Structures are given as structure tokens and as C-alpha cells.
Amino acid sequence: MIPKALEPYLMQVQKPGRYTGGELNSVIKNKADVAIRYAFCFPDTYEIGMSHLGMKILYSLVNARPDAWCERVFAPWTDMEAIMRAHGIPLYAHESGDPVREFDLIGFTMQYELSYTNVLNMLDLAGLPVCAADRTALTPIVIAGGACVCNAEPMAPFFDITLPGDGEEVTNELIDLLKEYKAKGATKREFLEAAAQIKGVYVPALYDVSYNADGTVQAITPTGGAPEKVEKRNVADLDTMFAPTEFVVPFLEVVHDRTTVEIFRGCIRGCRFCQAGFLNRPLREKSPQTVEAQCRAICESTGYDEISLCSLSTSDYHGLEALLTHMLPWTVEEKINVSLPSLRIDNFPQELMEQLNAVRRSGLTFAPEAGTQRLRDVINKNITEEAVLSTAAQAFAGGWTAVKLYFMIGLPTETEADIRGIADLAQAVVDAYYHQENKPKGKSVSVSVSLASLVPKPFTPFQWEPQDRPEVLIEKQNFLISCVKTRKVSVSRHVPWTSFLEGVFARGDRRLADVIETAWRKGCHFDSWEECLDREKWMESFAECGIDPYFYTARRRSFDEVLPWDHMDYGVTKRFLIRENEKAHRAETTPSCREHCAGCGANRLNGGVCNEIRPAVV
Amino acid sequence: MRSVRLWYKKSGLAIYTSHLDMNRCFTRAVRRARIPLWYTEGFNPHPYMTFLLPLPLGQTGLREPIDLRIEGEITDEEIRARMNAALPEGLEIVDVTEPAQKANEIAAADYTITLTFDAPGEAEGFAAGAAAVMESGELNAEKRSKRGVKTVNLCTLVHRFSCAAADCTVQIAATIAAGSTVNLNAELLVQALLAAFAAQARVDITRTALLCADLTAFR
Secondary structure (H helix, E strand, O other): OOOOOOHHHHHHOOOHHHOOOOOEOOOOOOHHHOOEEEEEEEOOOHHHHOOOHHHHHHHHHHHOOOOEEEEEEEOOOHHHHHHHHHOOOOOEOOOOOOEHHHOOEEEEEOOOHHHHHHHHHHHHHOOOOOOHHHOOOOOOEEEEEOHHHHHOHHHOOOOOEEEOEOOHHHHHHHHHHHHHHHHOOOOHHHHHHHHOOOOOOEOHHHEEEEEOOOOOEEEEEEOOOOOOOEEOEOOOOOOOOOOOOOOOEOOOOOOOOOEEEEOEEOOOOOOOOOHHHHHOOOOEEOOHHHHHHHHHHHHHHHOOOEEEEEOOOHHHOOOHHHHHHHHHHHHHHOOOEEEOOOOOOOOOOHHHHHHHOOOOOOOEEEEEEOOOHHHHHHOOOOOOHHHHHHHHHHHHHOOOOEEEEEEEEOOOOOOHHHHHHHHHHHHHHHHHHHOOOOOOOOOOOEEEEEEEEOOOOOOOOOOOOOOOOHHHHHHHHHHHHHHOOOOOEEEEEOOHHHHHHHHHHHOOOOOHHHHHHHHHHOOOOOOOOOOOOOHHHHHHHHHHOOOOOHHHHOOOOOOOOEOOOOOEEOOOOHHHHHHHHHHHHOOOOOOOOOOOOOOOOHHHHHOOOOOOOOOOOO | OEEEEEEEEEOHHHHHOOHHHHHHHHHHHHHHOOOOEOEOOOOOOOEOEEEOOOOOOOOEEEEEEEEEEEOOOOOHHHHHHHHHHHOOOOEEEEEEEOOOOOHHHOOEEEEEEEEEOOOHHHHHHHHHHHHHHHHHOOOEEEEEEOOEEEEEEHHHHEEEEEEEEEOOEEEEEEEEEOOOOOOOOHHHHHHHHHHHOOOOOEEEEEEEEEEOOOOOEOO
């Protein structure tokens, strides 16, 4: 419920539906009946936040407790922020309309680095000091989770706690602890020291960081009894893990507006650029029965007519055929469309593909990621050109005329030949269309090449690699465009400045916190929005703080350098990542976990068990 | 297959849901309510659902029609009960009928409009002035249509108009042209009147009924 004071201004902003609340399945409780109020904040607009599965899971999980109430909070767009600041209306929670600063826990989900300034802006809009040290009372405790907290260092001074790994179990443990410490009137310091004893809880204030003369990290030293290494939380069994049966159904059109159910966590592939593939190990699957029951429940409670089965590589799911065979009869009957994002082309049966398209046909997307086989071997993307072309030919025969191809530039060892290879592969797909025997008359083919740039991320084999400077990336983009000789191939590219900033913060250390605060005070926010990203202000902020951003991106790190995230433990060992890095430079591939265990070390988190080593779940 | 006309009320915070979003919202509600819908045939089957006259963003509607095609046995009362269990707050089905008239027979609509001013004096002054302007038969304003912007005398699109001041508010009751051929957004009329007196007020607009050309209720 929007605060009464804000309602008169709703017609003055874009998309007032972003701010009203009152959506179907939103949870309203009596605040007098709960011990802990949790404000789950997504540091971006309503449409993006409402598309995020993690928020839906934790929202339902906390609200399943009678003693706690979780509400949603989003970053107001600039027009609404101006009105809120002009009239002194603080950041509010969507369900109650109450000010966020009155909550016990304020949780941010950190999915991308370019949302960092929004966190500061939201804390400020809530009327709270942005620095954890200036928030002296026990509550609110500001916490964060999500992929970015594998290296929370650039945000370390702002968060009280971060939660690396799966949030399902640790959220409840943290709420229990806060409830206990709040009841006994403990201090914030007492609470934080106790929280640091919970597995998967990182309290940045309890770690001292020292630096070498050359600017690299010298040591990270725990204090106050905090553990030397913070091991990420890992939920062992996805069938018994909490999963929502209801989603809040937005009025407004949001980015992903459908039933989304995870089928497994982790990935067997080991693409060397992919952070998610390493952060979420070991692989854990949900049984087809559980997946189907969850899909059905959510469709019934929401009225959604689309299901998305979510994972890092859908066709690697052992139970996929069993699941689809059970599910398709009722989804087709109920006119529900099932989509499989992240579907690999090399191992998906043709008949299933046809059934899937019975309701609504979706687009065809391949992600070869690199233009030549050599470079695909470097990044361990084990897809061959023949596989791309033969699948494209099959798809064309089935009536498709549009194909999307995803590529990355700025990959280690990349040469001109590799970039030219992207244009060649796109051309080969066009040719495959014209070579088919029964080509439909009068129809043309369109191949869209989408070009991203590599951002080397922590906990990947590329964490030591230099990142191309923006000027170099622009040159490479232009070179690729000059190699494309047909109008049937279109190339879309990103502004490399976003990748640059992302790269700085992805592998940054605590000294960057000043830069983030400076940039935010200069007015930087919504940096992931091209119209908002202000490169000048960011470069000024680096200069004012005396920090060279290229120290974090353009430099090759040595294997023995202490990395700012070395005190985080995501299961995969440094030894394994070094081995993978060396293999990359020799253009040697590593087979998938299903073919051969690569010894990444993550099974240690699961008591030595890896889904791929135990018998298949079907 | 039969057609049914659902009459809904849109109020509270639901008024900030745009026409396109309403479409999505009702599509999901009929699914949750398990109304046996008739689906179009073709590559992309979808239920047949038509909002007869879009209600502008930010306005309350007391009796707004949607046509649905259904297949299978279900009573009107059952449709109403199931839909109301499935709709979010602020949306309610108030009646279910057989469609008696076609959408293009909608020619006008009744509105009640509340203007809230900062001071009672402003309200009285505005009420007297607005009544006089409407009496004069001339109130020109720029009106946007698909063919571009042109200046229109709004009085020609207003069938009935009365207003009264009480404290800081002015209550307007008006019957205004509506429908697919000639349509006037009540918001435009109110803003034109406010502009004529350089006045500012909070505006709350409620569409109370849709009417035919002879100003009887559209059914």
C-alpha cells in the first residue's frame, strides 16, 4: 500500500503501477503480531525486481513464518524519487507502506555490480546512514546476498552482513538469531559477532585488510572470533528445500512475468568465463515430480499461461524427458506454454522440441560465445560449428526463419581471426538457410548476432586475466561489423563502459567503497541503464579518490597474489581454477562433469556428494 | 459458445492500472477462476475478451463492460462468484448479463468529478465560473486524436453539466460524449476548466455509467 502522502502524486509519474502495491498474492500481516519485519530490497526498478526468482523464494519463505513479515521494496525511478525527496517521503515497503528504516532487517539482492549506487541511494532515501559503522542501533541490520557477494569487498563498509551461497536456510537462521538478540536487548556488535558464527554469514566489519606497497592485498585478518574462511551456504536437497507455491502477480508488465521453477542448481559444463557455473557447484537436481507439482501450484495460484524451467543448462537435466512427458499433456490442455531457456543444442531430442512448440513457438537462440573452435576450446564452450549448423538446418526445416547468436569479445588469447570467425559463423548459418532443399519461397532469413564483452569474474578460471580496455573493445566491435558482408546478419553490441565499470567492481577491493560513495553523491544511480550511466562522473570519482580503475581491470594478476575475495570459500578450489586457467592458455578443453569428474572440490560442501557421482535421479 | 458481458468496478489503487495491464490482469483472473473459455483458433490460441470502452488511467469506473466468449456450462451467478474470488483488490464484478447492445452503440457516459482546492473561496469561485463557461457554450481546448491535434469546442461534447461547491471541494456531475466515434476524456474537460481560471486542484474522476445516443443506459 502506497503511503497516503504519496498517492496524490501518482498521476505525475511514469507507470504509477510501480508504486501502488496491492497485487494479487501479496502478503499482508498485522505488524503487532510479528517479531521481525524484513524489507527485501531489489536495487532496481519494480519491473526488474519483480522478475527475480530469488526474491519470490525468500519472500514466501519468510512469510511462511508466523513471527516474521517480509515486504518488497524497489528503487523508485528518478521521477518518483524527486517527488519523494521534495515532499520528505521516505523509502517505503510495498505491502504496508511503512518506512523501511523502521524494519529489523533490510536485505538487498546483489545481482549486478552496476546496482551498487542504487543500494546507497535507497538507504539514503530510507533516511539511514549509508555506512554500517554509522548505524549504531541493533536494528535495522542491512544484509545482502546474490552473486555479487562472492566479492562484497567494494560494498563492505555499507553492509552489516552478506550471505554467500544459497539463502533458503541461512535466512531463517539469521532471523531466529536476530529475534533472540532483539528480545534480550543486545548490542549490534554482540549480534554481529554471534551471526559470524553461522555458516555462510560474512560480517565485513570483522575482517581487517592490509595492502602491499604495489596496491595488492597483503592479508585479510579475521577479528572477534570470525572464521578465517567464510564458506558459502549450500542447500543439499532441492526436493525438500523451501520453494514457493504462489507468486505475487504484478499489474504492470514486468520483464519476466511467468511461472518460473528451478530444475537444478549448478552446472556440469565448466565454461571458463561463467561465474554462475562455478559459484553454484556442486550440481544438485530437483526431481521431476517436485518440479511438476511446483509448476502446477504456481500456475493455479497466479493464472499464468507460461512456465519457464530455469537452470544454467536446461538440457543437462537428467529428468527432462520424464518431466516433459508428464507435463506436456496438461500444459497443452490448459494452453500453457513451456519454455526452456538455456537449452543446449547438442543433446535435445527433436520430438520433444516439436511438442514444446505445440502451444506457442519461441525463438531460436544459440550461444557459441566465440567465433573459432580454437577460442571455444579456450573458454571450454564445447560446441562445434557442425552442431550449430546442423541444428540450425533442422530448425529451418521446421519453419524457423530467425536465429539469434550470442558471442563474447575480449576473451583471453583472442586474435583478429577469432573475431572474423564470428562473422563467418553467422554467414554459415545464413548459407545453411539457403542450402535447404525445400526452402520456403519468398521468405528470407535473419541472423542476429549479439555481442557481449568478457568481464573476468571472481571464482572463475579467468579471475587472473586482464580485461580489454573499452577503446580496444570498441575497435574489436567495429572490426567485426566490417567483416559482416550481408544485411541478413545484424549485429547488436553493448556500450563497453558498462562492462568496464562492472569489471572494476567485480574484482575490486574495499578501497573502491569511497569511489562508489563519491559517485553516488555526485548523482550516479541506475548505472545499468544506458540513459543514466554518467561516465564523466565516475571517472571524476576515481580521480578524486586517487584510484586507478585499470589497476583492477587491465592488469594480469599472478597466481600467488592475495585476491580480495580469498577469504570466501565457494567450494571450488584455487588449485582447480589455476589448472583450468593453464588449460585455457593451452586451448585444452575439460569434459563435462558427467563425462569425467574434473575435481573442482565443490562436492566437499555437500558432504563429499556430487549429483554427478551418485546415480541419476529420475 | 456464448457471449457474456461482465460489468466490473475499478476503484482504489487499481485505478492506476493501465488499459493494457487490465487486459493481462483479467486474462489471468479468468484462468484462476477456471471460467471455461472459448479460445480462438489459429497459431496462437487466445481467449476472446474485449473491453468495450477503455477507462483512462487514474479514473474510477463503477460499471464497466467486458465481453467474454465462453464454452461449456456455467451460470452467470457462478461466473460472478468465481471471478470475484480471483480478482485482486480494487476490481470487482458487479453484474453478469447477456450482451444486449453492440459496443458501437455507446455514445456517452455519466461522470461524477470531485475537485479538491486548497481553500473554500477557490472552490466557490471555480464552481460559479465553470457553470458560467459551460452555460456560454464555448470552451476551446486542444484535443489529440489519431489524426493529430486540433482545437475543439468541448461544450459541443458535453450533454449535461452541473456543479456545486462545498467547503474546499467542487462536485461536478456531467454527461459527456464517449465511444468509438466521438469521445472526450473527462480529464481533458476538467483541465480545460481549471486552465480557464488558472486554478489548481486535485481531481478525482468516476465514470458511473455508459449511455446510448438517447442517453438511456447502455446494456
